[in-house]
Amino acid sequence: MSQDQPGDHLSIRISNEDRERVAQILHNAMSEGRIEVAELEERLDAVYAAKTFADLEPITRDLPVTSTPVPRPPSAPAPVYSPVSGSRIVPGAMPGPGNSIAVMSGVERKGDWVVPERHNAVAVMGGVEINLTHARFTAPETTIQCFAFMGGIEIYVPExxxxxVDGFGFMGAFEDKSMGAQAPGRPVVRITGFAMMGAVEVKPPKKRHLRGSDRREIED
Structure with a gap:
């Protein structure tokens, strides 16, 4: 009976959960000052392009982690999702940007845009605004990974x-003021991450003033 050789697991295909675990390691490394913003963006791109554990292993090789995540036993297959007419979920659509990074600056994502399955929002002494009011999604569940350091991230989520929301704030805030509820056919957005001397706020869309067919946004 043959035995697995060291490194055999590196050829195994990785899951979205494996990618998210490595992404969290990178966000923690940046918050500790081990890597810079530009390095974070570059490594996150590599994480989400990775196909196997061998692709992930070099990304955290110089960071204080045990090793590339060990593959977990396969779980039950996910149910097949069939979008309904008029759904916000558009499998196969060309996704928008995977990163929103503001360093002593501001970044906005709004309007009719397609949110990728994973989106990273980073605010370092700057501000990021992500408005999902008219957004569409490539998958039934989307993850927005946030990191705010002396900056702010605002995410507007319609009903x-x-x-x-399962993020954490240290000398900062990670607040959920959204009003959406779970229902069949609705997209799910998971917002996670870390705020240090900064804030991540999840809240309802900005109020709208209607006049005939015209609409304009009014700041809260």
Whole structure:
């Protein structure tokens, strides 16, 4: 009976969960000053392009982590999702940018844009605004990974999107003021991450003033 040789697991295909675990290691490394913003963006691009554990291993080789994540036993297959007419979920659509990074500056994502399955928002002494009011999604569940250091990230979520917020704030805030509820066919947006001397706020869309067919946004 043959035995697995060291490194055999590196050829195994990785899951989205494996990518998210490595992405969290990178965000932690940046918050500790081990890597810079430009390095974070470059490494995150490599994480989400990775196909196997061998692709992930070099990304955290110089960071204080044990090793590339060990593959977990396969779980039950996910149910097949069939979008309904008029759904916000558009599998196969060309996704928008995967990163929103503001360093002593500001970045906005709004309007009719297609949100990728994973989106990274980083605010370092700057501000990021992500408005999902008219957004569409490439998958039934989307993850927005946030990191705010002496900066702010605002995410506007309408009522027809179910949002799950599980981030953490240290000398900062990670607040959920959204009003969306879970319902069949609605996209799920998971917002996670870390705020240090900064804030991540999840809240309802900006109020709208209607006059005939014209609309304009009014700041809260």
């Amino acid at each position: 027809d999107i179910h949002v799950i």
